[in-house]
Amino acid sequence: MSKYLVDKFLYTVDRDPELVERYREDPRGTVTWWEAECANSVLNCHAGEASTWLRFTDEEREALAAHDHVALFSLGAHPFLTLTLFIAMFERDHGPLEYQKAFGARLAHFEMPYPDIAT
Amino acid sequence: MATVVAVIASTHHPFYYKASTATGEDRRPFADEWVRKITAFRETLTRARPDVLVMVGSDHFHQLWLDNMPQFLVGKAPFYDANFYNEEREFGLPRMLLKGQEDLSAHILRAGLDEGFDLAFSNELRIDHSITCPIITLRPEADLPIVPIYTNIFAPPLPQPKRFVQLGQTIRDIVESWPSHLRVAVIGTGHLSLELGGPRQFGPHGPDPDFDRKAVEWIATGDLERCLAEVTLDSLHSPGNATHGFMDFMLMMGVAGAGQKADYVDSLDLFHTMEAYFTWYPNGVHQ
Numbered sequence: 001m002s003k004y005l006v007d008k009f010l011y012t013v014d015r016d017p018e019l020v021e022r023y024r025e026d027p028r029g030t031v032t033w034w035e036a037e038c039a040n041s042v043l044n045c046h047a048g049e050a051s052t053w054l055r056f057t058d059e060e061r062e063a064l065a066a067h068d069h070v071a072l073f074s075l076g077a078h079p080f081l082t083l084t085l086f087i088a089m090f091e092r093d094h095g096p097l098e099y100q101k102a103f104g105a106r107l108a109h110f111e112m113p114y115p116d117i118a119t
Numbered sequence: 120m121a122t123v124v125a126v127i128a129s130t131h132h133p134f135y136y137k138a139s140t141a142t143g144e145d146r147r148p149f150a151d152e153w154v155r156k157i158t159a160f161r162e163t164l165t166r167a168r169p170d171v172l173v174m175v176g177s178d179h180f181h182q183l184w185l186d187n188m189p190q191f192l193v194g195k196a197p198f199y200d201a202n203f204y205n206e207e208r209e210f211g212l213p214r215m216l217l218k219g220q221e222d223l224s225a226h227i228l229r230a231g232l233d234e235g236f237d238l239a240f241s242n243e244l245r246i247d248h249s250i251t252c253p254i255i256t257l258r259p260e261a262d263l264p265i266v267p268i269y270t271n272i273f274a275p276p277l278p279q280p281k282r283f284v285q286l287g288q289t290i291r292d293i294v295e296s297w298p299s300h301l302r303v304a305v306i307g308t309g310h311l312s313l314e315l316g317g318p319r320q321f322g323p324h325g326p327d328p329d330f331d332r333k334a335v336e337w338i339a340t341g342d343l344e345r346c347l348a349e350v351t352l353d354s355l356h357s358p359g360n361a362t363h364g365f366m367d368f369m370l371m372m373g374v375a376g377a378g379q380k381a382d383y384v385d386s387l388d389l390f391h392t393m394e395a396y397f398t399w400y401p402n403g404v405h406q
Contacts, residue, residue, distance in 0.1 A: 004185055011180055014205055043186060079316025079360060080273070081180060088208060097390075100321040107318040114317060114360055118275040119185055 003076050004119040005054050009034055009064060010072075010081035012043070014088065024089040028065040035061065070106050076115040121223075121297040124304055125167035126399040128338060128371035128381075129160070130392065131176070131252035131308035133210040149389060156387050156396070157256045163383045163398035164257045167304055171220045172258065172265045173227075173294060175287075175307030175370055176249030177272045181205075182241075189239035190278050191286060193231070194246070194267040195224035201246045201254075215251055220264035223297055227266060230293040236286060253308050270370065272309070272363045280350050283366040284343060287373020305374050309367030311335070311393045312358035319359060321391050327358035331393045334365060335386055338397050341379040343372050375399040 009031070013019040023030045040051040056064070063071035067089075072082050083103065091099045135157065138150045181203045183189065201215040224240075231238045246267050254261050268290070271277055287307075294303050311334050312327035319326040337346040346369060355362045375381070376399075383398035 007185060011184065015181075015203070017204060017208075043184060073316070078180070078274075081316075083316035083320070084205060084209065088205065097321055103316075104314075104318050104320040104322075110318055113356060 002054065002056055002060060003117070005039060005056055006060050006064065006072065006075065006077045007081055007119060008039070008054075010077060010085050012038060014081065014085040020085070020088050023085075027067050031056075031061060031065045069103065073107055073110065074115050076117050078117050121171075121294055121299045121301050121303050123291060123294055123374075123401050124169055124302045125164055125306075126291075126371065126375045126401060127164060127253070127257065127304060127306040128368050128375075128395075128397040129253055129256070129306070129308050130310055130394045130396075131249050132389070132392070132394060133206065133212065133248045133252060135252065136213070136255050137211040149387075153387060153389070153394075156385055156394075160383070160385060160396040160398070161257050161259075164304060164306070166404065167400065168302060169263060169304035170301040171223060171303045172263050173223070173268065173290065173303060173305045174246075174250045174253065174265050175268045175270065175290075175305070175367060176246070176253075177309075177364065177367060178269050179247055179249065179273065181247045182245050183269065183271075185274060188271060188274050189269070190271045191236060192239040192241055192244075192269040193224055193228050194219065194241050194244040194269075195221055195228060196242050196244060197221055199244055199246045199265065199267060201251045203245065203247055206248050210248065212248055212251065212255075215254070215261055217246070217254065217261055218264040220266050223294070223299070223303070224266045226297045227268070227290065227293050230296065231289060234289050234293070236289060249308055253306050257306065270367055272366050277352060277363060277366070279352065280355075280366050280369055281347055283370040284347065284373040287370035288376075289373075290370075291374045291376070305371070307367050307371040307374070309371075310361060310364030311368075311395055313361040313364060313392050314359035315361040317360045323390055324388055325359070325391070325393045327362075328388075328393070330358035330362070331386075331395075334368070335384070335393075335395050338368055338372060338395070339381050339384045341372060341375060341377060341381070343369075343377045346372065371397075376401070
């Protein structure tokens with residue numbers, strides 16, 4: 001399980017306008033590229049000083065590649081990161097608050113306690 | 120010594136800026152009432168005539184990230200740029216630049232460390248909407264120097280609620296021991312019940328109106344005893360998955376002092392979350 005890495009994907013994509021569009025248009029390709037090229041970057045360090053051990057589980061990779069925010073919630077991805085990025089990608093296709101409400105409705109089967117988000 | 124002329128606790132709602140500036144068809148039906156309430160709330164700061172603002176908030180995974188996450192952090196810089204691309208994108212927030220009160224930052228860091236809070240610091244901090252929202256609502260001129268203080272209400276493991284209260288009490292003591300003639304307002308923002316990215320988000324009210332009613336009562340009456348008895352890290356999951364932001368309100372109750380009734384209390388029931396506004400004047404209103 002690499003909840004931290006899932007969060008790192010959501011975080012780094014969300015803060016980059018070009019990556020937001022790229023992930024919207026080509027989720028599987030973006031996830032593959034990101035895992036190969038960016039997953040091990042230490043964000044505050046020189047590129048030559050990367051980590052060596054970070055990779056997604058198959059389940060995490062598939063959830064990201066499928067834009068499956070319900071699966072991400074069940075895996076314990078930080079819901080603020082997921083929500084913010086998915087609003088950026090998909091709110092534009094819907095009326096006011098329509099996407100946000102549908103996003104919540106798709107999670108209606110989750111009961112307390114929600115999946116643990118601690119990393 | 121410096122004087123704490125006002126203590127202000129508020130929700131921070133990133134949609135206020137857009138809602139309050141929208142016109143024509145884009146203006147939502149609740150906007151006028153919201154603007155009226157904010158304008159009245161703003162007056163509670165203006166009348167205290169502050170020179171410096173200590174601003175308590177929480178970074179929303181903007182500059183602070185899980186590879187290096189501080190629990191409590193004090194900014195110490197001459198300037199703070201503000202708001203991030205994803206806040207412009209989602210909320211329409213403007214880029215801002217605020218001056219820093221660097222000598223008060225240094226004083227808070229030194230005294231905080233000496234009082235048992237191992238505070239992190241930042242000499243280059245870009246602040247986000249947890250601090251710019253109250254600037255926009257309470258001091259839109261953005262003309263006063265600030266000391267930003269960030270708390271972690273976002274990335275578990277979190278400090279215990281009592282630690283937020285203790286930090287608030289300590290901040291009050293530290294500001295009042297600052298050798299300065301300046302008038303300081305301490306402003307902090309948090310949340311009542313709130314759900315983000317979960318099944319209860321964006322409902323017609325906040326996810327837990329009962330919690331909101333109790334929380335407003337605790338804050339308005341300064342009832343730290345009952346608040347601390349009922350609120351735990353575990354209990355805060357129940358009103359909504361982002362309700363740990365309530366601990367910033369608890370910090371501000373610590374700044375105001377146990378048993379201190381707020382001099383000004385207002386709230387507004389909006390979709391998604393309840394807005395709440397509190398002001399204390401520790402030395403009276405005409406100072």
